[in-house]
Amino acid sequence: MDPVESRSRITLTQFTNTFVPFALLLAAALMAPELPYILDHHRAVYTIDALTYYRAVYTIWLTIAFMIPALALYFWPGESDRKTNYWRLCWTFAYLAYLVHFYYTVGKVFHWSLREVYAAQGFVIATSNFLDTAWWGFDLALAWFVSSRAKWIRVQRTLAHLYIPATFFVSAVVIKHGVVRWLGLLMTAALVVGIAVRLIRRKKQRHAPAAATAGAA
Amino acid sequence: MRKLRERLSRWKRPAQIGLVALSALALVAVFFFLYRESTWAKPRKFASKREAFLYGPTGTELMPLSVFHVLPEMFPEHFQPAGPAAGDWIDQFGFNRGKAGVNEGLPIGFSVTRFRPKSGAPSPVPFVGFSCSMCHTSQVRRPGKEPVLVEGMGNYSVDFIAWVDAVRSALLDEKRLTPDEIAKAYEKKFGRELTFADRAMIRAWLPGTRQFFKNNLAKYDEPYGGKDLRNHLLMPNGPARTQPFRNLVRIVLDRPATTGDNAYCKVPTLYEQGNREWGQYDGSVGNRLSRSVLAAIATGATIENLIIPEVSEGVINAVDYTVDLKGPRFADLFPEEAARVDAQKVARGREVYMRSCADCHGVRDEATGQWQKGPRTGEVVPIEEIKTDPERVNFRYSDTLTDALYAFFPDGHPLRPRREDMRPGPAGTTKGYINAPIESAAVRAPYLHNGSVLTLAELINLKPRRATFFRGANLYDPVDVGLSTPDQPEPHVYYFFDTRLRGNSNQGHDYPWAFQGPGWDRAALEDLLEFLKTLS
Numbered sequence: 001m002d003p004v005e006s007r008s009r010i011t012l013t014q015f016t017n018t019f020v021p022f023a024l025l026l027a028a029a030l031m032a033p034e035l036p037y038i039l040d041h042h043r044a045v046y047t048i049d050a051l052t053y054y055r056a057v058y059t060i061w062l063t064i065a066f067m068i069p070a071l072a073l074y075f076w077p078g079e080s081d082r083k084t085n086y087w088r089l090c091w092t093f094a095y096l097a098y099l100v101h102f103y104y105t106v107g108k109v110f111h112w113s114l115r116e117v118y119a120a121q122g123f124v125i126a127t128s129n130f131l132d133t134a135w136w137g138f139d140l141a142l143a144w145f146v147s148s149r150a151k152w153i154r155v156q157r158t159l160a161h162l163y164i165p166a167t168f169f170v171s172a173v174v175i176k177h178g179v180v181r182w183l184g185l186l187m188t189a190a191l192v193v194g195i196a197v198r199l200i201r202r203k204k205q206r207h208a209p210a211a212a213t214a215g216a217a
Numbered sequence: 218m219r220k221l222r223e224r225l226s227r228w229k230r231p232a233q234i235g236l237v238a239l240s241a242l243a244l245v246a247v248f249f250f251l252y253r254e255s256t257w258a259k260p261r262k263f264a265s266k267r268e269a270f271l272y273g274p275t276g277t278e279l280m281p282l283s284v285f286h287v288l289p290e291m292f293p294e295h296f297q298p299a300g301p302a303a304g305d306w307i308d309q310f311g312f313n314r315g316k317a318g319v320n321e322g323l324p325i326g327f328s329v330t331r332f333r334p335k336s337g338a339p340s341p342v343p344f345v346g347f348s349c350s351m352c353h354t355s356q357v358r359r360p361g362k363e364p365v366l367v368e369g370m371g372n373y374s375v376d377f378i379a380w381v382d383a384v385r386s387a388l389l390d391e392k393r394l395t396p397d398e399i400a401k402a403y404e405k406k407f408g409r410e411l412t413f414a415d416r417a418m419i420r421a422w423l424p425g426t427r428q429f430f431k432n433n434l435a436k437y438d439e440p441y442g443g444k445d446l447r448n449h450l451l452m453p454n455g456p457a458r459t460q461p462f463r464n465l466v467r468i469v470l471d472r473p474a475t476t477g478d479n480a481y482c483k484v485p486t487l488y489e490q491g492n493r494e495w496g497q498y499d500g501s502v503g504n505r506l507s508r509s510v511l512a513a514i515a516t517g518a519t520i521e522n523l524i525i526p527e528v529s530e531g532v533i534n535a536v537d538y539t540v541d542l543k544g545p546r547f548a549d550l551f552p553e554e555a556a557r558v559d560a561q562k563v564a565r566g567r568e569v570y571m572r573s574c575a576d577c578h579g580v581r582d583e584a585t586g587q588w589q590k591g592p593r594t595g596e597v598v599p600i601e602e603i604k605t606d607p608e609r610v611n612f613r614y615s616d617t618l619t620d621a622l623y624a625f626f627p628d629g630h631p632l633r634p635r636r637e638d639m640r641p642g643p644a645g646t647t648k649g650y651i652n653a654p655i656e657s658a659a660v661r662a663p664y665l666h667n668g669s670v671l672t673l674a675e676l677i678n679l680k681p682r683r684a685t686f687f688r689g690a691n692l693y694d695p696v697d698v699g700l701s702t703p704d705q706p707e708p709h710v711y712y713f714f715d716t717r718l719r720g721n722s723n724q725g726h727d728y729p730w731a732f733q734g735p736g737w738d739r740a741a742l743e744d745l746l747e748f749l750k751t752l753s
Binding site: 051 | 233237
């Protein structure tokens, strides 16, 4: 996919347009649980204290919120630097929000204990979550620090952009409900639309030279 | 137009840099806040299980310490219902006065934590809640002597339900209880201003707590205040008694529980809990930790804050403290009276006890020092047989509450009771009262589950049971063994207890014999009373 190749500098506008909402929304996600309205109406579903629970919930909302543009931009056809930079920023901020979520779940809820994580989540989900975290981080490292056009980078990135949303789809849309499900559906729609548009555009491009040739003949 | 565009573009970059900087600053501030927040509720390690019992949290945080300090002064009509001459709120509601410099100088039974109510979220300022010792530590007031504090003894003076109504009355007073008025009262009392954190937390806490009480008025009804707090017709519990499942019905079943519940129970004594497999007077809860957890929930703890490790560990440690906690000997409290105890009468009284009481209650094995259970100890005696007041076992929802309670706790909750530890359920039903050990029998007054019998002499029917009496901070009677009562109400023994009212019956448990009934033997009963003084 195209965004891999772009190494153009990120402009201040691009950074501002992504960082400012990210920072403010992350601040809100971490502080909103302090509101008495939220704390006083908390009803324990899991054995997690209220602040940790809401911080974990709100940061996963933020993660998906930034995944939506990142996925749409990644699969959307086109090769502009602007598009690629916005993808990289959104994909990065989504990951940073995810790391905060990871801290609250694995760190605060499961006390950094693999045994506790696997006991609570089961092998498939726990492994999948760890794979998400590692693969996503690895992909971002490549995106920021490696300018190679190697095919394996492009392939792993596309696979990461399919695998990670797939795991989010399962956990957000299939297992959960409420706001996170709607965000998961939006994320899925962004991904599907992006791929669909890309495929249609590619099909058109393939037919276009043939039609031009036929016309000339 | 072009000039405007140029001007805007000139400002665009600084504006963007400013926005990014401000956003970054906001994020840094949030992370700094999170760091500070993580330091607010440093786990308070108690030196011993005893300390956890006396001062440990139970998840019942009620209000900021600063508010707790000034509320009685702001609402003297509620907190000193007998007037200022009758002493402060500690005296008037029967709490046990603490020591200066210990636990913020609060009465015994109040815990100080850095957790917010309901959620258990960390707080920058201390909050006050309840410890187990509020109800389970009592002063024995001896005639002509200093009172003695007895840990584990049911607090026979504390008028907790009335005190809670006083608090609710104050909190619901929107005109007089405002953050500004609290700040003024605090400054007046301590000569210094509230801190910024105190002010902020009071502003965050007060509206939510007040709204909670307002939302629950339909279930809990308007609280009483002032002199009504001492009116036995309006406040049917009185000192040392609660309706143990009424609040659970309200919380778990979301029902008002205003009718059909006259299940008044005295706050129990907690000596040697290891001797009891099933607890509550009707033997409905089979795990001592679960009993304490349900008591905490009924007093205001939530399943949310009971998740907090410090809270759950505090409860567990406090419960552990009572497993082997020995009650005092009669001689410890009343050495002069103990010196006059007739050894021959004691020996004869022991025989009466072994014939008439030991099967159900067991007896102390003098060789091992362990409590030896009788063949019927732990058995639930049907209400038709024991004939004591039936309200406790027939209260509305008694059949449905246990299932709802079990479902109330989420899976994996560290303090979730096991279903098989609650009756009715897989372990059967309980429509009677459990035969329990009576270690330190002399320090369990008042007697029967509803506290309707003042002395052991009346309980064993050596003397007729009084139909009416006064309760509060009664003097202990070392002769008849139990509480003495004045003929007229006094400032600290004020509560008119009428055993003819529903839930207050002093009938039943006619062992060895009904008063002056068939087989009644005064001499044998005098011997039995003498033995019971020594039964520790």
